[in-house]
Each structure stands twice: as C-alpha cells, then as structure tokens.
Amino acid sequence: MTGETLYPRLEPLLAQVQKPIQYVGGELNAQVKAWEDVAVHWALMYPDAYEVGLPNQGLMILYEVLNERPDALAERTYAVWPDLAALMREAGVGQFTVDSHRAVRDFDLLGVSFATELGYTNLLEALDLAGVPLHAADRDESHPVVVAGGHAAFNPEPIADFVDCAVLGDGEQVVGDVTDVVKAWKQQGRPGGRVELLARLARVDGVYVPRFYAVSYRPDGAIAAVTRSRDDVPARVGKRTVMDLDEWPYPKQPLVPLAESVHERMSVEIFRGCTRGCRFCQAGMITRPVRERTITGIGSMVDAGLKATGYEEVGLLSLSSADHSEIGQLATELADRYEGTNTGLSLPSTRVDAFNVTLANELSRNGRRSGLTFAPEGGSERIRRVINKTVSKDDLVRTVTTAYANGWRQVKLYFMCGLPTETDEDVLEIAELAVDVIRAGREASGSKDVRCTVSIGGFVPKPHTPFQWAAQASAETIDHRLRVLRQAINADRRIGRSIGLRYHDGKPGVVEGLLSRGDRRVGRVIERVWREGGRFDGWSEHFSYERWTAAAAQELPPLGVDLDWFTTRERTQDEVLPWDHLDSGLDKEWLWDDWQEALSEEEVADCRWTPCYDCGVCPTNGTEIQIGPTGRSLLPLTVV
Amino acid sequence: MARQPEGPPPPPTVQKLRLRYTKRGPLRFASHRDLARALERALRRAQVPMAFSAGFSPHPKISYVGAAPTGAASEAEYVEIGLAQARDPDAVRAALDAALPPGIDVVECVEAAEGGGSLADRIDAATWRVELPGVEPADLGAAVEALLARAEVTVAKRTKNGPRDIDARAAVASASAGGTAGCAILTVVVRQVTPSVRPDDVLAALTAVADLRPPLPPRAVREAQGRLDDSGTVADPLGPDRAARARCQGERATV
Numbered sequence: 001m002t003g004e005t006l007y008p009r010l011e012p013l014l015a016q017v018q019k020p021i022q023y024v025g026g027e028l029n030a031q032v033k034a035w036e037d038v039a040v041h042w043a044l045m046y047p048d049a050y051e052v053g054l055p056n057q058g059l060m061i062l063y064e065v066l067n068e069r070p071d072a073l074a075e076r077t078y079a080v081w082p083d084l085a086a087l088m089r090e091a092g093v094g095q096f097t098v099d100s101h102r103a104v105r106d107f108d109l110l111g112v113s114f115a116t117e118l119g120y121t122n123l124l125e126a127l128d129l130a131g132v133p134l135h136a137a138d139r140d141e142s143h144p145v146v147v148a149g150g151h152a153a154f155n156p157e158p159i160a161d162f163v164d165c166a167v168l169g170d171g172e173q174v175v176g177d178v179t180d181v182v183k184a185w186k187q188q189g190r191p192g193g194r195v196e197l198l199a200r201l202a203r204v205d206g207v208y209v210p211r212f213y214a215v216s217y218r219p220d221g222a223i224a225a226v227t228r229s230r231d232d233v234p235a236r237v238g239k240r241t242v243m244d245l246d247e248w249p250y251p252k253q254p255l256v257p258l259a260e261s262v263h264e265r266m267s268v269e270i271f272r273g274c275t276r277g278c279r280f281c282q283a284g285m286i287t288r289p290v291r292e293r294t295i296t297g298i299g300s301m302v303d304a305g306l307k308a309t310g311y312e313e314v315g316l317l318s319l320s321s322a323d324h325s326e327i328g329q330l331a332t333e334l335a336d337r338y339e340g341t342n343t344g345l346s347l348p349s350t351r352v353d354a355f356n357v358t359l360a361n362e363l364s365r366n367g368r369r370s371g372l373t374f375a376p377e378g379g380s381e382r383i384r385r386v387i388n389k390t391v392s393k394d395d396l397v398r399t400v401t402t403a404y405a406n407g408w409r410q411v412k413l414y415f416m417c418g419l420p421t422e423t424d425e426d427v428l429e430i431a432e433l434a435v436d437v438i439r440a441g442r443e444a445s446g447s448k449d450v451r452c453t454v455s456i457g458g459f460v461p462k463p464h465t466p467f468q469w470a471a472q473a474s475a476e477t478i479d480h481r482l483r484v485l486r487q488a489i490n491a492d493r494r495i496g497r498s499i500g501l502r503y504h505d506g507k508p509g510v511v512e513g514l515l516s517r518g519d520r521r522v523g524r525v526i527e528r529v530w531r532e533g534g535r536f537d538g539w540s541e542h543f544s545y546e547r548w549t550a551a552a553a554q555e556l557p558p559l560g561v562d563l564d565w566f567t568t569r570e571r572t573q574d575e576v577l578p579w580d581h582l583d584s585g586l587d588k589e590w591l592w593d594d595w596q597e598a599l600s601e602e603e604v605a606d607c608r609w610t611p612c613y614d615c616g617v618c619p620t621n622g623t624e625i626q627i628g629p630t631g632r633s634l635l636p637l638t639v640v
Numbered sequence: 641m642a643r644q645p646e647g648p649p650p651p652p653t654v655q656k657l658r659l660r661y662t663k664r665g666p667l668r669f670a671s672h673r674d675l676a677r678a679l680e681r682a683l684r685r686a687q688v689p690m691a692f693s694a695g696f697s698p699h700p701k702i703s704y705v706g707a708a709p710t711g712a713a714s715e716a717e718y719v720e721i722g723l724a725q726a727r728d729p730d731a732v733r734a735a736l737d738a739a740l741p742p743g744i745d746v747v748e749c750v751e752a753a754e755g756g757g758s759l760a761d762r763i764d765a766a767t768w769r770v771e772l773p774g775v776e777p778a779d780l781g782a783a784v785e786a787l788l789a790r791a792e793v794t795v796a797k798r799t800k801n802g803p804r805d806i807d808a809r810a811a812v813a814s815a816s817a818g819g820t821a822g823c824a825i826l827t828v829v830v831r832q833v834t835p836s837v838r839p840d841d842v843l844a845a846l847t848a849v850a851d852l853r854p855p856l857p858p859r860a861v862r863e864a865q866g867r868l869d870d871s872g873t874v875a876d877p878l879g880p881d882r883a884a885r886a887r888c889q890g891e892r893a894t895v
C-alpha cells in the first residue's frame with residue numbers, strides 16, 4: 001500500500017548501524033499526518049547527514065508551512081550513511097522519511113534543499129535508494145517530482161538531468177503554489193501525464209523546469225544559447241521574494257532532535273537579505289532586498305520557540321545581524337527579559353566593529369563569555385577593498401582589543417584565500433594581524449591567557465555575484481598560500497602558540513567550483529563520481545579529490561572542455577553564463593561594473609543607508625527594502 | 641585564583657527527586673547522551689525549578705545511574721534530580737512525562753528519603769529479557785544450560801580501546817529460556833561489574849559455548865534494576881524512599 005511504514009523492515013537494520021537514533025524520528029514537534037487525509041504528499045530532503053540537516057531552518061520552515069495546510073503533508077528525509085545504505089540495498093528497503101518511515105518513492109514530490117553543491121552526490125544516492133530513476137527523463141507519472149531549492153538552485157544546471165524542477169528564492173509561498181498545481185492535476189485525473197504537470201509547474205512564478213530549455217554550445221566550448229522549447233514557459237525565470245517577515249513567523253515549533261546535531265540551539269531569523277555588497281558573497285547577492293523582522297516579531301518568536309523547545313540558547317540569525325536597525329535595543333531587552341534564566345543569546349559571526357563587542361557583552365549577560373567571531377575575510381586592506389569588505393587594520397586590532405578588555409578570552413577570525421588579484425603578501429598580512437591582535441590582547445587583558453584562532457579556506461567564485469567571471473585559484477595556489485601563512489604564524493613561538501590556525505586545503509574548493517559554475521555537461525561528472533562510490537562530499541573522510549578529477553578527465557574532454565575550463569578560467573563579458581536565464585533580480589551590467597570596480601579596488605555603498613536601485617533587484621521584482629526602527633519595544637513576559 | 645562569575649551563587653538544592661523512566665519502541669536506539677539532552681530540555685519545558693551548579697557554565701543537578709546501552713529498550717532507567725524549590729513528586733512526574741517524547745515515559749517519581757543512601761548504592765544488578773526471533777526455545781534452553789555449567793566463558797568485547805577479552809559468565813546470576821516457537825526469550829540477571837557485561841556479551845557467551853547464532857538481531861529489554869538479594873531477586877531501588885514517605889505520612893496522620 002502507498003504510504004505504508006517501512007519501520008518493521010528497517011528496525012532490524014538499525015540495530016547494526018552507527019548512531020541509529022538519527023533514523024527513527026520522533027523529534028519533539030515532529031508531525032505525523034494520515035496519508036489518506038491529504039491530497040498532496042511532500043518528502044523534504046536535506047542532502048547531508050541528519051545531524052547537519054535537522055537544524056536547517058529552510059527545511060524546518062517548509063515542513064511547518066506545508067503541514068499547516070489541511071490538504072498536504074510533509075515528512076523529512078536525510079542522507080543515509082553508507083553502513084545503513086548497504087543494509088537497505090541488501091534488504092530491499094528504500095529511502096525513507098524519518099517521520100513515519102514511509103517510502104520516498106510513494107510521495108508526490110521530493111523537495112531537496114541545497115545549501116551547498118557538495119550535496120549533489122547524496123541526491124543521486126537518495127534517488128537510487130528510493131527506486132526513483134536518476135534521470136528526470138526516465139521518470140513516469142508514478143514517480144515523485146524532484147524539486148531542487150536552496151541557494152545552489154540559482155544554478156541548477158549541473159543537476160538539470162536529475163531534477164524535474166528548481167525553485168528560485170524564498171520557499172514559503174512557492175511551495176503552496178506548487179502544492180495547488182499538483183493537487184489540481186491529480187484531482188483532474190492527471191491529464192497529459194508528467195509532461196503536462198511539469199508544464200503547469202513551469203508557469204508558476206519562480207519555478208524552472210530544465211527540460212523545457214535547450215542549451216547549445218559554440219565550437220570553443222562556451223554556451224551559444226539557452227532557448228526554451230515551449231512558448232508557454234518563461235524565457236527567463238525570476239526568483240520569489242517573501243515580503244513582511246512578521247507574517248511568516250516560522251519555524252513556530254522548531255524541531256528538537258534526540259540525536260546530537262551541529263546546532264544545539266534554536267534560531268530566529270531577524271532579517272533576510274543583505275546589502276553590504278561583499279563581492280564574494282552569493283547569499284548577500286541573491287537574497288536582496290533586506291527585509292527585517294520587527295523587534296516585537298522577533299521577541300514573540302524567541303518566547304514561543306523557547307517554550308516549544310526547552311533550548312537554552314537562541315541564535316539571532318541573518319547574514320549580518322548587527323545591521324538590524326533595532327539590534328541594540330533588541331539585545332538589551334532580550335537580555336533583560338531572560339535575566340536569571342540560564343538562557344544564552346548569540347549572534348553568528350559579525351563584521352569587525354567595536355559596536356559588535358558592546359552587543360556581544362549585552363547578549364552574554366546571562367550566559368558565558370567564551371569566544372567572539374569576526375569575519376574580516378581578506379588578509380590585507382587592499383584585498384578587503386577588492387572584496388568590498390572595508391575595514392582598516394587599526395580598526396580591526398582596536399575592536400579585538402576591546403573584546404579582550406571586556407573579558408573575552410578567545411577571538412576567532414575568518415578569512416578566505418585565493419581571492420581575485422590576491423598575492424602571497426595579502427595572505428601573509430593575516431599573520432601580522434594575528435600577532436598584533438595577540439600583543440594588544442595580552443596588554444589589554446593583562447593576561448597571557450588570550451587566544452586568537454585564524455580560520456581560513458579557499459574562495460570559490462559563485463554565480464550571480466560580481467566574482468562570477470573570476471578565475472578561481474588552483475588548489476596548488478591555495479595550498480601554497482596556506483603553507484606560507486602557517487610558517488609566518490609559527491615564526492615567533494612566544495606569540496605563535498597563542499594563535500590557532502584552522503584551514504581547509506584547496507582540493508574540495510576546486511570541486512565546489514566545478515559544481516557552482518558548471519553547466520549541464522558537469523552532470524555526467526557527478527553521475528560518474530556517484531557510480532564510483534562518491535557520497536558525503538562535504539566530509540573530508542568521504543571526499544575523494546582523485547575520484548572527482550578522474551571522472552572530470554573522462555567525461556569533459558570529449559565535450560571539448562575540462563576541469564580548468566570551469567574553474568581557473570576567467571570569463572569574458574560577452575560569455576553566456578549557464579545561469580543567465582535564471583534571474584536573481586541583479587542586473588548583469590551592474591554585476592560586471594562591480595567586478596571591474598573590484599579590480600580597480602573601488603568600494604560600493606550599502607543601499608540600507610544610502611538610497612540606491614543600481615543593482616536592479618527592487619525594480620525588477622517590485623520589492624523594497626523593509627527596515628525599522630519601528631519605535632516599539634519588548635514588553636516584559638507575563639509570569640505564568 | 642580561578643575566576644568566579646559575578647553575582648550571588650545559585651540557590652541550593654532543597655529537594656531530591658528520583659525518577660524511573662522507560663526507553664520504549666524506536667527510542668531504544670537513543671544513546672545515553674541523547675537521553676540526557678532530551679531530559680534536560682524536558683525539565684526546562686516542564687518548568688521544573690532545577691538547582692544548578694556554580695561557575696561559568698552552570699549545569700542542572702542531575703545524576704544518572706547506569707544507562708542502558710544504545711539499541712536496548714528499558715522499563716527501568718533511573719535518574720536523580722536536585723530542585724531549588726520543593727515540588728509535589730506526582731506533579732513533576734506528570735509534567736515531565738508530558739514534556740518528553742512518547743517512548744521516554746516517566747513512570748515513577750519519589751522524593752529521596754534523607755539519610756537513605758545514594759541511588760547508585762541500591763543498584764548492583766539488572767534483569768534483562770532478550771527476544772531472539774528465529775531461535776527455538778529448546779535450542780536456547782540447551783545453550784543456557786551449557787553456559788551455566790561453565791565457571792568462566794571468555795568473550796571479546798568491543799571497547800573504545802579496541803577488542804578486550806572479558807569473562808561473561810561470572811556476572812550472570814541466573815538465566816532461563818522461554819518463549820514460543822520461532823522466538824525464544826532469554827531472561828537473565830546480570831551483576832554490575834567492570835568492565836560491564838551486557839546482553840550482547842551474554843549472547844556472545846551462548847555462541848561460544850553452544851554455537852547459538854541468532855539469524856536476526858535480538859531485541860533486549862531491561863526489565864528491572866536494583867540490589868540482588870540472597871533469594872536471587874532484584875529489589876526495587878525506590879522501595880526505601882517509598883517506605884520512608886509512607887512512614888512519614890503515617891506519622892503525620894497520627895498526630
């Protein structure tokens with residue numbers, strides 16, 4: 001029977017695998033609805049391990065939004081580790097949801113949220129385990145419609161053969177529209193089969209159906225054109241934007257797992273979008289414009305969420321939380337409200353700014369004062385101008401010194417290397433900076449017990465950013481720069497022992513680069529890697545660079561391109577980019593001009609503070625930035 | 641001198657409650673750490689006024705006693721919690737049970753009697769019931785007999801530091817076979833020893849002495865924990881607290 005539970009067959013397998021709790025569901029606030037009671041069934045997947053996927057806000061939001069509809073249900077599924085996958089294949093148990101252990105194969109839709117491209121092989125593994133044909137073209141109307149979402153869906157071309165559609169932008173409203181279309185098609189007796197359903201979906205704002213767009217190539221390997229094959233689908237697909245976040249206070253009932261997860265706290269998204277204009281940052285570019293949740297909206301989400309979860313820490317999430325127009329008041333009033341309750345409040349990594357130390361002091365009033373994280377991203381002032389994240393070295397040292405003087409003992413600094421125009425000297429400045437930070441910190445705190453951790457990884461150029469045309473640095477370049485940086489930090493042991501260096505080598509970044517800016521030809525590489533055992537590519541113990549380069553060397557040259565062509569090659573202005581027909585709202589000319597300004601080390605202003613419509617998002621989408629202050633304040637909670 | 645947080649120290653423990661809870665259904669796959677996290681969060685949701693330790697990272701006062709292994713179900717897990725304000729044990733039981741996921745059910749809550757000794761001191765053995773699908777009761781019976789006839793049976797136990805040989809026989813206080821055709825049931829009383837002997841180890845011993853090889857994964861349930869008395873029964877570890885409370889209520893009634 002469709003929708004039947006697989007649990008009795010799964011249970012004997014669970015006794016034989018690592019961390020079986022991740023497969024049994026039963027999380028606090030999980031929802032189980034009867035299969036027959038609803039018209040449309042969604043399986044929502046985060047294509048990574050449960051411990052990473054469960055805390056994902058996007059999936060949690062859609063899970064609740066869909067389950068609130070009386071005519072739909074949503075259940076969750078995560079990537080299965082190889083130990084269980086092998087047993088499932090042996091026993092003939094398919095990919096299942098954790099809520100009711102129903103077969104993913106039975107659902108109408110499989111929505112997959114891609115925060116990173118390194119989840120693509122896990123998509124193929126899940127489809128194969130589910131018994132769903134890998135290629136969209138081989139599916140019939142009995143198979144789920146495979147929908148990709150998340151930031152990586154802004155260039156879904158590398159997985160175009162494997163997904164039926166991709167959804168661009170905010171998911172809250174579009175999942176409802178998709179549900180309506182599927183429901184109507186089913187109720188009408190599935191007219192026109194799968195193709196008709198996909199054609200109807202392609203007419204939903206924000207939904208891209210790759211099969212209705214043909215790609216042709218030029219002799220030099222570049223794309224000649226992307227043309228639609230039906231005239232009832234849009235020539236360019238736009239993104240969805242949710243306005244008024246206060247109307248979407250999700251998740252209202254955050255999921256709390258029994259198993260350990262990567263975020264042992266609840267999160268409240270305090271605004272969406274970012275206009276800082278950091279040129280490397282895809283999230284900041286594709287989520288424009290800025291839309292703030294109000295202080296009162298945030299206050300009630302924090303209150304309701306804590307009551308619903310029992311968590312003792314709340315993260316105030318966004319791309320640059322200190323930029324919220326009411327952040328100072330919010331920090332003070334939340335700290336007042338939870339005084340004496342052992343409730344911790346935190347901001348994720350912040351910009352380098354003394355104000356952020358004041359904020360962090362306020363937020364940590366009720367909890368620990370352990371570590372502060374800043375993200376200067378670029379090692380030298382010059383490179384910080386290139387990436388448009390301008391902060392002077394003096395400001396940086398002053399900010400960090402303030403933190404140490406306020407009792408913080410550990411400061412984490414995030415950097416990237418391999419940025420456009422970067423030289424060894426830019427990266428070596430990180431070492432000088434860290435040494436200055438420790439010297440100043442020892443002086444300010446009067447203690448040798450201060451630490452600074454430098455965390456650094458290779459930069460990967462992303463679609464829909466000014467750096468989408470840039471040549472990616474090779475793995476050798478990245479590894480060389482990391483090596484000289486390590487040597488420089490260790491040069492003076494008396495200081496160097498207070499500095500920790502955490503880094504990722506350059507190889508995974510090359511693969512991420514191939515998948516980020518790849519086109520449909522890259523799909524063959526993904527499929528070969530998966531066939532040869534590639535899974536969990538975001539995990540160093542599973543990732544194999546050799547498997548990826550070997551697959552690329554076999555699949556790409558016959559098509560006239562290679563790995564370097566997709567990664568270390570700089571693109572020209574006239575090149576058709578694989579994602580040009582997908583509209584993030586950003587004007588391509590504005591992006592190009594910003595790229596040119598980056599090369600000449602010019603900065604650009606933030607439209608949050610200076611009116612500007614240059615990037616094109618607001619006029620294209622009919623949106624406006626939404627910011628406060630509202631003038632309201634948080635009332636004390638009534639004692640229950 | 642170690643740094644101390646500013647402000648007054650946390651309020652002291654005024655009441656200790658002892659709970660028996662279960663691990664049923666799919667939640668038998670929860671590890672001890674999973675259960676500990678779930679319990680701490682449930683205590684917050686149920687607004688139980690916990691006492692906290694002092695220091696920069698205050699922790700609620702919770703002491704766990706011998707957690708059942710991951711994959712094993714249990715009807716008898718025990719924990720003691722310290723409260724900063726006294727509460728009615730029955731109300732705490734109900735509130736906490738409602739705040740925990742189904743399968744982790746709080747079945748008893750009693751106030752610890754003063755001077756009655758620690759909960760851990762009242763537990764030195766456990767009764768296990770192990771279902772063995774695909775095994776015939778007669779085969780299990782023969783294997784149990786062979787095991788009991790031996791003075792020592794060495795099995796390899798997986799530990800953090802690699803495999804280690806342990807004696808699985810000495811810890812077995814009693815064992816018997818039962819069940820129905822196609823699914824034998826082993827009932828075994830195991831003493832608490834170090835390194836611990838778990839149902840898996842007893843099954844490994846049955847394989848060693850009688851080549852008993854269950855074709856399907858066995859399902860173990862811990863049915864009771866407590867002090868093993870001379871008659872071979874496992875005594876209820878909350879018994880003394882319950883008796884003290886009854887006595888105390890009795891005295892009150894006579895005043």
